[in-house]
Amino acid sequence: MKKNGVKMIKINSKNVDVFYGKKQALFNINLDIEENQVTALIGPSGCGKSTFLRCLNRMNDVIDICRVKGQIIINDFDINDKSCDVVRLREKIGMVFQKPNPFPKTIYENISYGPTIHGMAQSKNEMDEIVETSLKKAALWEEVKDRLHEPGTGLSGGQQQRLCIARAISVKPEVILMDEPCSALDPIATAQIEELIDELKKDHTIIIVTHSMAQAARVSQNTGFFHLGELIEHGSTDKIFKNPENKKTQDYITGRFG
Amino acid sequence: MNLILFIFIVLLGFTSYYFGRKKAYTIQSTNKRLTALPQFYGYYLAIWCAIPAFIIFSLWAIFEPTIVKLLILSDYSNQGYLDDELNLIYEKTKALSRGQFTGEITPFIEASAEKYLSLRSIAQSSKAVIVLSIIIASVAYAYKKISSNSRTREPVEKFLKVVLFTASLAAILTTVGIVFSLIFQTIDFFKVIPLFDFVFGTHWYPAKAFVRDSSEALDPTMYSDTFGAVPIFAGTFFIAFIAMCVAIPIGLMSGIYLAEYASVKVRQYAKPLIEILAGIPTVVYGFFAALTVGPFLKEIGNSMGLDVSAESALAAGGVMGIMIIPFISSLSDDVITSVPQSLRDGSYAMGATKSETIKKVIFPAALPGIVGSILLGVSRAIGETMIVVMASGLAANLTLNPLESTSTITAQIVVILIGDQAFGDPKTQAAFALGMSLFLVTLCLNIVALRVVKKYREKYE
Ligand SMILES: Nc1ncnc2c1ncn2[C@@H]1O[C@H](COP(=O)(O)OP(=O)(O)OP(=O)(O)O)[C@@H](O)[C@H]1O
Ligand SMILES: [Mg+2]
Numbered sequence: 057m058k059k060n061g062v063k064m065i066k067i068n069s070k071n072v073d074v075f076y077g078k079k080q081a082l083f084n085i086n087l088d089i090e091e092n093q094v095t096a097l098i099g100p101s102g103c104g105k106s107t108f109l110r111c112l113n114r115m116n117d118v119i120d121i122c123r124v125k126g127q128i129i130i131n132d133f134d135i136n137d138k139s140c141d142v143v144r145l146r147e148k149i150g151m152v153f154q155k156p157n158p159f160p161k162t163i164y165e166n167i168s169y170g171p172t173i174h175g176m177a178q179s180k181n182e183m184d185e186i187v188e189t190s191l192k193k194a195a196l197w198e199e200v201k202d203r204l205h206e207p208g209t210g211l212s213g214g215q216q217q218r219l220c221i222a223r224a225i226s227v228k229p230e231v232i233l234m235d236e237p238c239s240a241l242d243p244i245a246t247a248q249i250e251e252l253i254d255e256l257k258k259d260h261t262i263i264i265v266t267h268s269m270a271q272a273a274r275v276s277q278n279t280g281f282f283h284l285g286e287l288i289e290h291g292s293t294d295k296i297f298k299n300p301e302n303k304k305t306q307d308y309i310t311g312r313f314g
Numbered sequence: 315m316n317l318i319l320f321i322f323i324v325l326l327g328f329t330s331y332y333f334g335r336k337k338a339y340t341i342q343s344t345n346k347r348l349t350a351l352p353q354f355y356g357y358y359l360a361i362w363c364a365i366p367a368f369i370i371f372s373l374w375a376i377f378e379p380t381i382v383k384l385l386i387l388s389d390y391s392n393q394g395y396l397d398d399e400l401n402l403i404y405e406k407t408k409a410l411s412r413g414q415f416t417g418e419i420t421p422f423i424e425a426s427a428e429k430y431l432s433l434r435s436i437a438q439s440s441k442a443v444i445v446l447s448i449i450i451a452s453v454a455y456a457y458k459k460i461s462s463n464s465r466t467r468e469p470v471e472k473f474l475k476v477v478l479f480t481a482s483l484a485a486i487l488t489t490v491g492i493v494f495s496l497i498f499q500t501i502d503f504f505k506v507i508p509l510f511d512f513v514f515g516t517h518w519y520p521a522k523a524f525v526r527d528s529s530e531a532l533d534p535t536m537y538s539d540t541f542g543a544v545p546i547f548a549g550t551f552f553i554a555f556i557a558m559c560v561a562i563p564i565g566l567m568s569g570i571y572l573a574e575y576a577s578v579k580v581r582q583y584a585k586p587l588i589e590i591l592a593g594i595p596t597v598v599y600g601f602f603a604a605l606t607v608g609p610f611l612k613e614i615g616n617s618m619g620l621d622v623s624a625e626s627a628l629a630a631g632g633v634m635g636i637m638i639i640p641f642i643s644s645l646s647d648d649v650i651t652s653v654p655q656s657l658r659d660g661s662y663a664m665g666a667t668k669s670e671t672i673k674k675v676i677f678p679a680a681l682p683g684i685v686g687s688i689l690l691g692v693s694r695a696i697g698e699t700m701i702v703v704m705a706s707g708l709a710a711n712l713t714l715n716p717l718e719s720t721s722t723i724t725a726q727i728v729v730i731l732i733g734d735q736a737f738g739d740p741k742t743q744a745a746f747a748l749g750m751s752l753f754l755v756t757l758c759l760n761i762v763a764l765r766v767v768k769k770y771r772e773k774y775e
Pocket of ligand 1: 108
C-alpha cells in the first residue's frame with residue numbers, strides 16, 4: 057500500500073544474525089516488510105524461514121540456546137532493545153503456527169484468551185462482541201456460532217486453523233506471522249485460508265512462510281527467498297517469480313533444486 | 315545330591331545347545347539354506363533337554379513320598395493299626411531317620427527308619443539314572459532328527475511363550491489366592507461380628523477379645539463394643555488427609571518448578587534427588603517421625619500451653635506427607651512435561667506470561683493427570699503402615715484433634731497380628747476384615763486414578 061506514493065515500511069530488520077548455541081542459523085538478514093501487504097518467505101527446508109519469523113515476535117526467547125543479534129525495528133522501536141516489553145510486543149504481533157494448536161478449552165475461551173490477558177474487555181458483552189467479530193473475520197462464525205461452548209479441539213483441522221487465526225486476530229494485532237499455516241490442510245481448507253489472508257491484509261500486515269510456490273504467488277505481494285541462512289533475494293512477488301536476479305532463486309522457483 | 319544332579323542337567327542343556335548350533339553350522343557349510351538361525355537349533359536341543367528333565371522331576375516329587383510311605387507301612391499291615399496310628403508311625407520313622415526323634419525308640423521303628431533311608435537312597439540314585447538316560451536319549455533323538463529343513467524356530471518361540479505365560483499365570487494365581495483368602499476369612503469374621511457393628515461401631519478394642527479362653531464356646535455377645543471400626547477408619551482418613559495437606563502443595567509446586575522453570579541442568583540433578591526421597595525405607599521415616607518430629611511437636615505444644623501427646627496424628631501425617639512428595643512431584647512433572655510444546659508456544663505468542671500460561675493453559679491441560687497422581691498418592695497414604703505404627707500410637711481414639719494420637723487400619727492389623735494369635739479366632743479374623751476394607755479402598759482409588767491418567771494419555775497421543 058502506498059501513502060502519498062511512498063511505500064510504508066512496517067518492519068525493518070538490520071544485520072540480523074541468529075545462533076542456536078554455537079551454530080549460526082541466520083546470516084546478516086536485511087529485510088523490510090511493507091505495511092498492509094502480504095510478504096511470503098520461501099526457501100528450502102532448514103534455511104531459517106521459521107527462525108526469522110520467530111525473531112519478529114521474539115518467540116526465540118523461549119528457546120534457551122537461541123541468541124539473536126542485530127536490529128529489528130517495528131514502529132521506530134527496536135524490539136531487541138532491553139526496554140521492549142515482550143507482552144506488549146506479542147499483543148501487536150500475532151502468530152499462527154504450522155500445526156493448528158487450539159487450547160484444550162472451549163471455542164469461546166480460545167478466542168477470549170488473548171483479550172482477557174491484555175484486559176481488552178470491560179464486560180461480558182464486550183467480550184462476546186470481540187469473540188464474534190474475530191470469528192467472523194476468520195470466516196468461522198457461521199460454522200461454530202451454535203457450539204461456542206464446545207471444545208475447540210473437536211473441530212476439523214481446517215476449522216482449528218481458522219480458530220487459531222481468529223485467536224490471533226482477537227487482540228487486533230498490527231502484524232500476523234504465519235508459519236506454513238496450510239501445510240496440514242486439504243486444498244479446500246487451504247483455499248479458504250488463502251481467501252482469508254487476502255481479506256486480512258486490509259487491517260494487518262502479514263508475513264507467511266510457505267513451501268508452495270503457487271501459494272506464495274497467489275497470496276503475496278512481496279517475496280523473500282532464503283537459502284542456507286542467507287536472504288538471497290527479495291522484492292515484489294511479480295519480479296521474483298517472473299525474472300529473478302539470482303540464479304539460485306531462479307533454480308528454486310522453477311523446482312530445479314530444493 | 316539333588317543339587318549336583320541339577321547342575322549336571324544344566325550343563326547338559328548348555329552342551330546340547332552347543333551341539334545343536336554346531337550341527338546347524340555344519341549343515342550351513344554344505345551350502346544348504348537353514349530354515350532358522352543356527353542359535354534356534356541350539357535352543358531347540360536345549361528344550362529337548364529341559365522338558366523331559368522337568369517332567370521327570372515333577373513326577374518324582376509327586377510320587378516318591380507316596381510310594382515310599384506305602385512300602386514302609388506294608389510291614390505294618392494286617393496288624394490291626396488304625397489309619398491315624400499308621401500315620402503316626404510313619405512320621406516317627408521319618409523323624410528318626412533324620413535324627414530328630416526324641417521319644418522312646420522301639421526296634422520296629424528303628425528297622426523302619428533304616429528301611430526308609432535305604433529306600434530313599436535307592437530312589438535318589440534311580441532318579442539320577444533315569445533322568446540322565448532319558449535326557450540323553452531325547453537330545454540324541456532330536457539331534458539326529460534336525461536337518462536343514464526342520465522347523466526349530468517355531469517350537470522355540472512357542473516354548474518361550476509358554477514359559478512367559480506360566481510366569482504371569484503364577485503371578486495372577488497368587489493374587490487371586492490372596493484375595494480369596496481375604497474374602498473367606500472376612501466372611502467368617504462377619505459370621506460372628508455383625509457387619510453393622512463393624513461398620514458403624516465406635517469402639518475398637520480388640521485386646522478385650524483376647525481374654526477369651528480358647529476352651530470356652532464362642533459367644534458373639536461378648537464381642538459387642540469390641541470391633542467397631544469407625545475410629546480406625548476415621549483415623550486412617552484423617553492421617554491421610556494431613557499427609558496430603560503436606561504432600562499436594564509441595565509436590566505440585568516442585569513438579570511445576572521442575573517442568574516449567576528449572577533449567578535443563580538443575581532438572582537433571584534435582585529430579586533424581588527428589589526421587590531419592592521415594593527410595594528411603596518407610597521405617598526410616600517412621601523413626602524420624604517417632605523420635606524427632608513427635609517429641610519436637612510435643613515440646614513446641616507444651617511451651618505454648620497445649621496438650622500434645624508424643625505420638626500424634628500430626629507427626630505421623632506430616633512425615634507421611636514428606637514421604638509422598640516425590641510421587642506427586644515426579645508424576646506431575648511428567649504429566650506437565652508431556653503437555654505439547656505447541657500449546658505453550660500458542661499461549662506465549664498471544665503475549666501471555668509464563669505464569670499465565672501455566673495457570674490458564676498448561677495446568678488445565680494437565681489436570682486429569684495431576685488428579686491421577688494425587689489419587690495414587692492418597693492410596694499410598696492410606697496403605698502406609700510403618701510410620702503410623704511408630705509415630706501415631708496404637709490406641710484407636712475417635713478424634714479430630716491432630717495433636718492427639720489416633721490409629722489407622724494398617725497399624726491395627728499390626729497390633730492384632732503381633733504376639734499370640736489363633737487362626738479362626740475373631741480377633742485374628744478382624745485383621746482380615748480390616749485388610750479387606752483397606753484393599754477395597756486402595757483398589758478403588760487405584761482404578762479411578764489409572765482411568766484418569768489413561769484418559770489423559772489418549773488425549774495427547
Ligand atoms: N530449537 C532449535 N535448536 C537448534 N537448532 C535449531 C532449532 N530450530 C532450528 N534450528 C536450526 O536452525 C536452522 C533453521 O531452522 P528453521 O526451522 O528456521 O528452518 P525452516 O526454514 O523453517 O525449515 P522448514 O521449512 O523445514 O520449516 C536449521 O538448520 C535448524 O536445524
Ligand atoms: Mg519452518
